[in-house]
Amino acid sequence: MLEAMTAALARLAALDAVSTILIGTMIGVTFGALPGLGSVIALALVLPFTFGMDPMLAMLLYAGIMSSVTFGGSVPAILLNTPGTPPNAATCFDGYPMARRGEGARALAISSASCFAGSLGGVIVTLALLPVVKPIVYAFGPPEFFWLVAFGMVMIAFAARGNMIKGLAGGGIGIMISLVGYDDMTGSFRFTYGSDYLWDGLPLVTFVTGLFAISELIAYASRGGSTVADSVDMAGVKWTRQVAQGVRDVAIRPAQTMRAAAIGAGVGIIPGLGGGVASFMSYIIGMQRSRDESYGKGSPEGIIASETANDAKDGGALLPTVAFGIPGSPDTAILLGAFILHGLQPGPTLLREHMDIVCLLLFGIFVSQIATSAFGLVSSPLLARISVIRSRWLAPFVLSLVVVGTFMLNQNILDSGAAVLVGIMGYVLRRFGFPLITIAIGFILGPLLETSFLQSMLISQSGFGVFWSSPIALVLMVCTLSALFGPFIADAVRRTRRGDPSKKAQNNTAGRVGR
């Protein structure tokens, strides 16, 4: 292992390796920043070009793209409330309000520093778990998977703080929309109502981009002004100073950062969950644990939670990919193809014979992240100035980007139409109190929940008993149920202890009269 790490580091020090990483980083940032694109398209695009390349350099190019897309996606999420990639949606909730307060550069710097911290965490976790990954991945069967996803669903209640009913209803709406289309398990069509377009359901990118980008576009274009609120005194905004503040924000929160990195890497290891789940789960757990009153309204902790997890996931997702040939996320699925294209067979053989390439990939992700973070920190003061451009100047360009971006995914113009309709729906729902975060969580997790439930039932010999048949499933079940009913029980206990406030008031009045 040490030998492989040394060989990888030596290869990484070469000029061609560094320049390849930088090219990958530039491609990744660009593809991340453009709504509708993302790492999958970027990786798929460069895949054929790497055919004749040295496999090590090709891996570095992939590493550069994979690790930098996340930061690229956070730029429009923070400045325009338009996530560049679906996992960046959670960054909008705190990043955009910070930009509204004139702290765009600070938020971008937090994102840069968080990406670096997340990447470092992901790589460390991956290297540490590489020898013991087998039992971890095998320990997660459909029942464990079901409870993990269910736990994420229950977190909807927390995501909708203070408006639990609307939040849960929004989550349900998100799930119902995610069910549209062909059902693999039974071979039936659900809610397609004769439409051929709906056979495949709504693509995730289309839904998330429409829900956040279009609805926000309608909001800011109709409101006028700029991202930065009119009440902010721009004379007092020091973009460059904000960058240092942003880095400090991450540095003084090691616990939150490590927690988010652990969540991201952990979710990444489990195949099929993906970056959206990592960032949302980390964001919501962070919300639950945070003491910051401004969480969800422009707190650095919110950006740290989502961006760190989002980047840590890349390292985690590599584990099952290289160890078993099971891709942990859509982009690692393309990476898997790249391995095969270069004559490398993922699995135990790869770990045994080409450990240097695996280490190179991991180190490449880390070095690329250093480049991305450096770029992010240097460019933050400039990028943040987008937030002072008048919204009505930006709106038509953002709309063009969204329409073209969602079209590119499947080269189907109806995807763009669906994004527009989802965006209008999102705008109406948010005006009437439905938190968009819960709708997005429902849409992302709904299909995973259903599939894992049905798979569990299929492999079960004892009905529902499969759901608490393993210790991990049992622990996850307890966590999920206590998260679901905990607030109600705690509230009931609190009310009982304090007594009914109205009766208390009557008693106080009676006491005073009596005196």
Next chain:
Amino acid sequence: MTEQRPEIGKVIVDAVLAVIILVAVVDAQGLPQQARMMPTVVGIATLVFLTLGIAAELFPKHAEFLKPRTPRSDDRNQMQAEQPAEWGAALRVISYVLLFWVLIFFFGFYVVPPVLVALYLGFEGGVRWRFAIPLAILATLLTLAGLAVLRVQPWIGAGPELIDGYVGGAVMPLF
């Protein structure tokens, strides 16, 4: 203390959503057992939440128990819907967004974005025409160049073929 009045808009939206979900739940009953399980369970739960939402809006005093006091019981949505614009202004933007897509559907990426971006910048953004027009053209050219790099054939529009290969005459996608 002033009495809290129900927001009729919220009640109407909740009711409309409830009807849509109800239709979906009823429709799901015609599916095979495994396929209908999830829509039925989630649909009924969503219906319950929407009904509770309506009740909470109409009878706020009696619906206090629906709001458990989580550590920070603030209303995130107030942040999300921060100072919403007048509905008139919002409807104007919604119309523009819809028109943008509909015109692109019929006439494609070559002609619609430059025209509509320039018009929006000029009329809504207050940008002078001598800046708005070149900016719109430049943005469109950059987009088309990006599509070319990615080897994606730009959408040329499903309307009648006006300029062969550029405007109209695209194969209709499956609706």
